[in-house]
Amino acid sequence: MPSTVRVLMVGNLVSNLAAFLNAFLVLYLLHEGFSAWESGVVLTALMVGRILGSAVGGTAADRFGYRWTIIGSTAATAVLTAAIVYVPNVWVGVLVAGGAGLTATAFRPAAMARVVELTPDERQVMTFSIWRATFNIGSTLGPLTAALLLTWFDSYVPLFLADAATSLCYGLVALLVLPADSARGGKHKEEKAGKQPAPGYRKVVSDGRFVLVVLGLFLTSVAYIQMNSSLPLFVTESGFDSRIYAVMLAINGFMVIALELWLSKWTQKAPIGLPMAAGMGLLGLGYLTYLGPSQTWILLAGTVVWTFGEVIAAPSMLAYPGLVAPAALRGRYIGLATLATQIAYSVGPVVGVTAWHWWGTRLWVLTGACAGAAAVCVAVGAGVRARPRPRELHVSTERESEPA
Incomplete structure (x- = not known):
């Protein structure tokens, strides 16, 4: 990988390693005398901000450049x-x-758009597999780091200051190390020279095939997030010890760490829609397995199946938006895909828990249907026979006729 991509990979690792605000905000506010209602309102504001940040960041990336967006957002x-x-x-x-x-x-x-820009198309899937690995490592070690800080200082304040310090360091490194953005295509430069209005999200959503893939990303994320919401309810209320759920999570984590990079050596050679659709199908099939007899081996086998779906599909899902985006809209394409995933992760637990209380184990029919529909959307939108090519960006140059 180019040195710039390596810097961004380390930044992704560190930003997730010290992402303490999400986990400890409510505990800190309660400790400081805020009521439970007030703490919940502040946490809701944080979550809404995180969802909107993807869309805002995509616009900023295309308008102000990747480097300055990274510097500005991390400093803020x-x-x-x-x-x-x-x-x-x-x-x-x-x-x-x-x-x-x-x-x-x-x-x-x-950051993701910059990675796409500097990575050959045939290496995108593997590169984003490494990107996911840095995310997973940071998210896994983060709680352990928080536990150490709480043990040493017996206060939540150092957690937030450490979180702020890592963001500041990332911004400084971006300012001092990251090179200026490269030119993003002749058409984009011509638009600036002609002072034409820059295309925005309206242009992105007019790309019907891409919107279909984004719908697939949303549906598969709704299905995937059930591992953290309705799945533990299903396990414990089916008469199993909570340790069985812990074993299922351990299987998932081990398979992701052990298999994802290795499998990406082969999935990056396939048309990118194929591993996405196949992985989403396996995700749904794994959840449908839970409709079988309530036996431990059934739970573990289903977990193996849907985890295979995750490791096959996830790197390609991350790589796809940047691969098909016109250079001038790369940030917005990635921002819209990320926004859909963030929304799904927010509403998915509510949908899953509600479905569990209404329908019981028939929840897994709904979950499997979401994943199956996602596979169809991706197969149609991305295709399963050819590698994607960047969309052409057409901006109208016609002027309205002046009145006589």
């Missing part, structure tokens, strides 16, 4: 995260937490 995240410890009331907390959530995710479309 550092300031706002540190400011959390000084909020005097719930409404200031809402503003600060919402802003921190927005800026904390705004850099991701720019």
